[in-house]
Amino acid sequence: MLSVFERWLVFPAPHANNADLQPAGLVFEDVFFSAEDGTKLNGWYVPHDSPRAVVLYCHGNGEDVPRLANRLKVLHDRIGVAVFAWDYRGYGRSEGTPHEENVVADARAAQLWLAERAGIAPEEVLLMGRSLGGAATIAVASEYPVRGLVLDRTFATLTDAAAVHFPWLPVRWMMRNRFDSVERIAKYQGPLLQTHGTEDEVIPFDHAEELFAASASEQKRFMRVEGANHNGPLPEECYAALDEFLDALP
Numbered sequence: 001m002l003s004v005f006e007r008w009l010v011f012p013a014p015h016a017n018n019a020d021l022q023p024a025g026l027v028f029e030d031v032f033f034s035a036e037d038g039t040k041l042n043g044w045y046v047p048h049d050s051p052r053a054v055v056l057y058c059h060g061n062g063e064d065v066p067r068l069a070n071r072l073k074v075l076h077d078r079i080g081v082a083v084f085a086w087d088y089r090g091y092g093r094s095e096g097t098p099h100e101e102n103v104v105a106d107a108r109a110a111q112l113w114l115a116e117r118a119g120i121a122p123e124e125v126l127l128m129g130r131s132l133g134g135a136a137t138i139a140v141a142s143e144y145p146v147r148g149l150v151l152d153r154t155f156a157t158l159t160d161a162a163a164v165h166f167p168w169l170p171v172r173w174m175m176r177n178r179f180d181s182v183e184r185i186a187k188y189q190g191p192l193l194q195t196h197g198t199e200d201e202v203i204p205f206d207h208a209e210e211l212f213a214a215s216a217s218e219q220k221r222f223m224r225v226e227g228a229n230h231n232g233p234l235p236e237e238c239y240a241a242l243d244e245f246l247d248a249l250p
Contacts, residue, residue, distance in 0.1 A: 009162065010132070010177045011098045012062055013091045020066035026073050031084070033113040035096075035106045042093040043086030043110065045117060046072050051082040052246050053126045053147065054118045056111050058133030059085060060153075064092040079242055081126075084114040100177040104139040111140060123147065126249075129154065131203070131230070135179040142184040148191040148249055150242065153230055155203045156182045156211040164204060182214045192220035193245040195238050197228025221245065 021030075029045040044065050055075065059068055065085050075083045088103055089096030096102070115122040123145035129137035134154025141149050155161040158179035162171040192215055196208035205224075212222045223241050225234075 006175055006177065007097075007099075009166075010061060010158065010175075011088065011090065013088075013098075014062060014064055014067070016064065016092055017066065020069070023066070023069035023073075026069050026076075028072070031086075031113070031117075032093075033086075033109065035089075035102065035109050037102075037105075039089060039096045039102075039106075040094070041086055041089070041106060041110070043084055044068075044072065045084045045114070046076045046082060048076055048080065048082040050080075051118075052080045053082075053249070054114060054120055054124065055081045055083040055126045055128050056107070056114050056137070057083050057085040058107055058110075058127070058129040058136045059087075060131035060133055063130075066092065074239070078239060079246070081246075082118060083128075084110065084117070086110045100179055103136050107136040107140045108144065111144070111146075126150065126246075128152070131155070132158075132179070135181045138181045138184045138188065139179070141190065142187040146190060148193070148245065149188060150245065151192070151194040151211075152234070152238075153196055153200060153203060154181065154194070154208065154211060155179070156207045156214070160207060161203050165202075181211055185211060185215045187216070189216050189218070191245065191249060192217040193223070193241060194221070195223040195225060195234065195241070197225045197230065197232070199227050200230045202230035219248070 031043045031045050065087050068085050087094040089098040111125050124147050126147045127137035128150040130152040134151040159172045198205050
């Protein structure tokens with residue numbers, strides 16, 4: 001029962017809607033690729049003729065790739081990057097059941113697929129993650145070289161975030177999915193851009209500050225977004241900061 005509750009809490013895959021599979025105004029490749037263990041995973045690749053960067057995007061736990069259509073279009077049109085977003089196991093048209101170990105391994109597999117498709121080395125891929133997706137990207141960046149790391153409303157540890165919402169449950173010792181991003185980000189020394197809203201009702205602002213403080217990067221920036229919550233759109237100031245971040249990359 002606890003295992004089922006945790007899976008519902010951590011990976012509440014949204015109901016798939018086939019009407020979202022052909023969004024207007026977004027040119028993309030519908031991609032199936034294989035995880036290390038052979039599980040079939042799905043994603044969308046949005047190419048760019050002359051990209052400023054090649055981005056692997058990992059979404060939040062309540063999202064799937066079709067719901068990212070507007071975000072992918074902004075990243076392509078406004079920011080000028082090629083971007084690949086993929087679905088965790090059990091999300092969208094990806095097979096299998098998600099847990100921390102395979103989410104991290106699959107993010108690495110997605111990085112390798114993207115590098116091959118874009119014709120670049122894996123270390124040239126920039127990782128971008130929102131909420132749970134930020135934890136997945138931190139885990140990959142802590143073990144493998146990447147061009148940069150962009151975090152949007154990401155927690156310090158999943159257990160601490162869960163404890164905020166379920167203080168009456170012993171989540172810190174019962175959860176199998178822990179995503180200790182504080183420990184992992186200390187191993188990453190590359191460029192970092194982190195964004196968080198002061199009114200985030202899912203991940204408290206001080207959790208984001210803790211994560212940023214743990215970063216070992218010498219080229220890092222924290223964007224404090226006054227009044228912003230967890231699921232609202234990013235303001236223009238965040239895209240301007242992303243522009244500056246990309247301009248500063250080697």
